[in-house]
Amino acid sequence: MLDYRKDIDNLPVYDVVERDWNIKVNANESGWNLPPLVEERVLSSLSRIAFNRYPNTEPEDLSEIIAKRFGLQKENVWLGNGSSEIIDKIFYAFGGEGHKIVYMQPSFSMYPICVKSADAEGIAVPLDDDYKFNAEKFIEAVKSQKASLAVVCNPNNPTGGLIPVEDIEKIAKEIDCAFLVDEAYVEFAGKKASAVSLMSKYPHLMVARTFSKAFGLAAIRVGYLLADKDIISTVGKVFKPYYLNVLSTVVASVVMQMYDEFDPRIEMVISERDRMYEEFLSLPGVKVYPSDTNFLLLRYDKAKELNERLLNYGIGVRSFGNAPMLDNCLRISIGTPEENNAVMKAIRNFAEGR
Incomplete structure (x- = not known):
């Protein structure tokens, strides 16, 4: 058996x-x-790949481009196969037996799966009527459960609602565990919707992003984590060597450089x-x-x-x-x-x- x-x-x-x-x-x-100009540059970049070599500087180059976009350092960026892999690894890094992870419900259906894979206990905090997010209720759950990780999807999937940045800051200010903001859809919410600006003030706050939605790169599976360099250093340990392929990395690099397109x-x-x-x-x-x-x-x-x-x-x-x-x-x-x-x-x- x-x-x-x-x-x-x-x-x-x-x-x-x-x-x-x-x-x-x-x-x-x-x-x-892809937009025509972006596609043209992508194909040109792919033609210069050394397919016989393991990934070398390509992930570093993409991390540098992303960091520059957000006014951060390369040490504040970690890449993954979509933001879903990053979320999974964060759950693993802050999970384990006896650890509790608090998240919204309903929200991204992978959260409970990642909790179980991380051998942690998931605490789902229900949204209020009409799927309104209650920051006080969420904070109370994190504190009372002595959570090791708190997660919000913002804007939320599948309800579509946006948590104001003021509420994100309120949570970050009042909890002391790791706090992940999943921003897979933030590009559709306006330039002031992101929590990235709060990272320098709250080093336990992390932001996960993806190329799959707004940039139409679901096929290549690239996401990234923005976080304090100490978190990046530790979370990076749960990834295997050469886990991100060069083709995806090169395409994402071109897209990030042509963001405005x-x-x-x-x-x-x-x-x-x-x-x-x-x-x-x-x-x-x-x-x-x-x-x-x-x-x-x-x-x-x-x-x-x-x-x-x-x-x-x-x-x-x-x-x-x-x-x-x-x-x-x-x-x-x-x-x-x-x-x-x-x-x-x-x-x-x-x-x-x-």
């Missing part, structure tokens, strides 16, 4: 199986590939999100939640039937089934204007009985 690690059978599975969708708005991806697309996503939000408000029986991300969360008594209708049309959205606090909820990513129009038409027809 095979002797697996204890409790591995109890780990939930993050389902990534896809089908050939006509419209795919279920994974919060970008609706566009993505501004028009980010603005278009924000505009389309706000347009879709207003249209959803007019649908009978549909509740839509305000969002500062590239998606919208809907609550609808007939969510299961609506999802089946969309499946028949080849439209993929995220259905949460009976997930805690997400019953009858669907999450819809913002795609291109044409995709958004088709999705809205299908949902409107269903909601209006056509």
Whole structure:
């Protein structure tokens, strides 16, 4: 009989199986590939890679570029295969038997999985009515549980809500454990939404970012951690050598250097999100939640039937089934204007009985 690690059978599975969708708005991806100028430079850079060599200076170069972007030092940056790997490693670094990790609920579905993988105890703090974040309740949970790590997703996935920077600072000021702010969607929330500016004041505060959402690089799997150099030094120990491939690193470097090329697309996503939000408000029986991300969360008594209708049309959205606090909820990513129009038409027809 095979002797697996204890409790591995109890780990939930993050389902990534896809089908050939006509419209795919279920994974919060970008609706566009790279801008032409960026793609041209990426292909040129990839042509100069020494494929026979292990990663050498490429990760260092990317870290330097990221640090410069945020006015930090290279020692304040750590790279990962998407921000999900960084989150997993942080949970591992601050986890272990007897350690407690506090996070919001509902939030990123990988948090409970990472908790179990880290042999820690997860403490989920429910959001208030209409998915409002309660900073006082969160702080009380962190303190009463003597947590080793506190985590907030900001803006939050899948609810879309933004925690004001003032509340992030309040948490950082009142807790003394490690504090991770997951900013996977922050580019869609405005330039003043990030907690990066607080890092110099609160050395236990960390910020995780990704290239997968606003920059349309979900395929290459690159994220990064911004943190105090002592945290970077320690967390870096749980990563293996050569864990990040050169192709992904080079692509991310080009994109970070051409950051401003993505501004028009980010603005278009924000505009389309706000347009879709207003249209959803007019649908009978549909509740839509305000969002500062590239998606919208809907609550609808007939969510299961609506999802089946969309499946028949080849439209993929995220259905949460009976997930805690997400019953009858669907999450819809913002795609291109044409995709958004088709999705809205299908949902409107269903909601209006056509």
